[in-house]
Every structure is written in structure tokens, then in C-alpha cells.
Amino acid sequence: MSNARTLANLVPDGLDDYEEGTWAPSIAGENAISSVTINTDAIYTKIGSAVRVTFEFSGSVTSGSEVLVDFTLPFLAHSTAYTDVGIAPFLVGSGANRFGVGSIFRGSAVNNKMYVYIASREVQTSGALTCRVTLTYKAV
Numbered sequence: 001m002s003n004a005r006t007l008a009n010l011v012p013d014g015l016d017d018y019e020e021g022t023w024a025p026s027i028a029g030e031n032a033i034s035s036v037t038i039n040t041d042a043i044y045t046k047i048g049s050a051v052r053v054t055f056e057f058s059g060s061v062t063s064g065s066e067v068l069v070d071f072t073l074p075f076l077a078h079s080t081a082y083t084d085v086g087i088a089p090f091l092v093g094s095g096a097n098r099f100g101v102g103s104i105f106r107g108s109a110v111n112n113k114m115y116v117y118i119a120s121r122e123v124q125t126s127g128a129l130t131c132r133v134t135l136t137y138k139a140v
Contacts, residue, residue, distance in 0.1 A: 020045045023074040025055065028113055032065035033129065044074045051075050052136045053114075061092060063126045067102070067118040075139040077111040086135035088116050092125050100124070104135045111140075 022041045030036055035058075042055035053074065061067055086104035102118035114135055123129075 017048050018046070021074075025071040025073070028070045028072055029068075030059070030070075031068040033059040033061050033067045033069060035060050036069060039130070042074075046075065046139065049078065049139045050136060051139045052134070054132070054134045056130065056132050057116075058128060058130045061118075061123055061126060061129045063123055064120050065123050066120040067123060067129070068115060070113045070115045071133075073106070073112050073114055073137070077106055078138040078140055080111045086114075086133070088118070088131050088133050090118065090122075090129055090131035092123060092127050092129045098125060102131065104133060106135060106137050 020043070022043055025038060025042050027036050027038075037058055039056040039058050042053065044051055044053045046052075051074065057069070057071075059069070088102035088104050090100055090102055091098045092100070100118065100122035102116055102122065104114055104116050106114045114133075114137075116131060116133060118131075
């Protein structure tokens with residue numbers, strides 16, 4: 001095929017800087033959620049300076065609460081600005097109002113944390129919350 005392209009042609013340096021693995025995110029702070037635990041392996045993929053992280057956590061929440069949990073990252077981020085946003089789908093308890101979507105943002109006075117934020121309007125029932133975190137950010 002004359003239009004065939006190889007990965008080496010598309011990415012000049014190839015995948016010389018490719019890494020994937022697991023890390024143990026620490027819970028650096030929490031608001032309006034208790035008994036936070038990490039449920040799955042926290043997985044990262046790093047290609048060059050782009051890092052993608054995924055993991056699942058759970059805890060207990062009260063209806064109408066504004067939830068904020070901050071976790072450590074596997075690699076330092078390129079800046080301390082509030083950037084690099086992601087989504088955090090979650091479910092609480094049972095019933096029609098159990099599903100919602102929170103936000104993830106990265107940034108603080110230090111560059112080794114990410115924050116999961118769930119607005120109070122999204123927490124429509126009380127009980128056990130399970131949340132899936134996915135974030136892509138630029139590392140140092």
C-alpha cells in the first residue's frame with residue numbers, strides 16, 4: 001500500500017519513552033466523604049510527558065454534600081496551575097438518582113496532586129459511593 005504509515009513514521013522517536021504500571025495513590029485530603037478506600041489497582045500509562053491514570057475509589061456520602069477528595073499522582077505534573085481536567089462517573093446507593101458525574105482537575109500549590117470534585121447537586125442520595133477516575137496530564 002502506498003498510503004501505509006508505520007508508527008515509527010508517525011512518531012519520529014518511536015515509543016522510546018513508553019511506560020505503564022501501577023502506583024498506590026495516597027489520599028491527601030477529603031471533604032464530605034468518609035471511609036475512602038482505593039478499590040482497584042491504580043494504573044498509569046506514560047508516553048513521553050503524557051500520563052493517563054485510572055483507578056476506582058469508594059466512600060460514604062450524605063445527600064446534598066459537596067465532595068472533594070485529593071490524591072497523589074504517579075509523576076510530578078509540569079506546572080502547579082489548575083489544569084488537566086477529567087471526568088469521574090460515580091454511583092451512590094440504589095434507585096433512579098444513583099448515577100452522576102464528578103470532575104477531576106489537577107493543580108495546587110504543589111504539582112503532585114489531583115482532585116476529584118462532585119457538586120452537591122450531583123449527590124442526590126446518601127450511602128456508599130463508588131467512583132471511577134480517569135485523568136490525562138502532562139508530566140515534568
